[in-house]
Amino acid sequence: MSVAADLGQLLRQRELSAYEERMARALYAYGVDLRRAAWLSTSQVARPLVAGVARAWPRLVRRLTEAVLAPPEAVPGALLEAVAAGAERLRTPIPAVRVVREGAAMPGVLPLGTLHGAVSWLVFDPAAFDELGPAERAFVVGHGLGHLQCDHGILFTAHLAAAGRAVPRWTTRRLLGPFTKVAPFSADRAGHLLALDLTAARTALAWIERTGRRMAGWPRFPSIDLRLEALADFDRSAIVSATRRRAAGEDDARAEVPPRDALPGWSLARCDARLTRRLGLP
Secondary structure, three states, rough: OOOHEEEEEEHHHHHHHHHHHHHHHHOOOOOHHHHHHHHHHOOOHHHHHHHHHHHHHHHHHHHHHHHHHHOOOHHHHHHHHHHHHHHHHHHHOOOOEEEEOOOOOOOOOOOOOHHHHEEEEEEEOOHHOOOOHHHHHHHHHHHHHHHHHHHHHHHHHHHHOOOOOOOHHHHHHHHHHHHHHHHHHHHHHHHHHOOOOHHHHHHHHHHHHHOOOOOOOOOOOOHHHHHHHHHHHHOOOOHHHHHHHHHHHOOOHHHOOOOHHHHOOOOOHHHHHHHHHHOOOO
């Protein structure tokens, strides 16, 4: 009886945690991205692709472990602390953190996983990561966590698994194009919530894309200029204003925050609508 009670409590806690994570994600993520990710996880049409990525995961892990990944104990403590702190602020599960060996031709940050958080990895190039300033590092961590929180790990896993095979890679790009077209906007917002600095966002996005192209299967995301324009809108939102006030510990002292952040701010729906028009989506 005690075991049954403990199991029931554990299941309720897991359901509550999952609910809180979904609510936290909905506070910042791009609505079109969330709807497309939900379709990918539930559609019978997408099931063969999703199942194929799940089957490829063990082989991909073996390949990465043999060729590019350093042992788990090689992950710097400061990096683990940064990921844990970012996960706490974004209310996302802490993923497995791995680093690549020195000189490996891998992205500076690479979110990997399968759907529904069954597997979540955040892989870093520590040497490249250390070249960034504090605000840029915060953005990169938040960006990676945002991808995982919005179920984008499967996009990177599918592209990486197809790398080196011309026809499957072309097919993967074609099938996942509608998802990669909208996915980075949610991740960029998560990064901005940790960094709160548009200048740092520009530097960090350029770094992410530059180091990402080391990987043959790096997804084709929208241009950095378009993403920064969307971030500028998000920077005017109520959630960013509130986050700035909390970060400064001035929730009840609006006179001490910049005038722009003392205003109610734009709704997320307004930011989403402006982005949807720019992307030309129906």
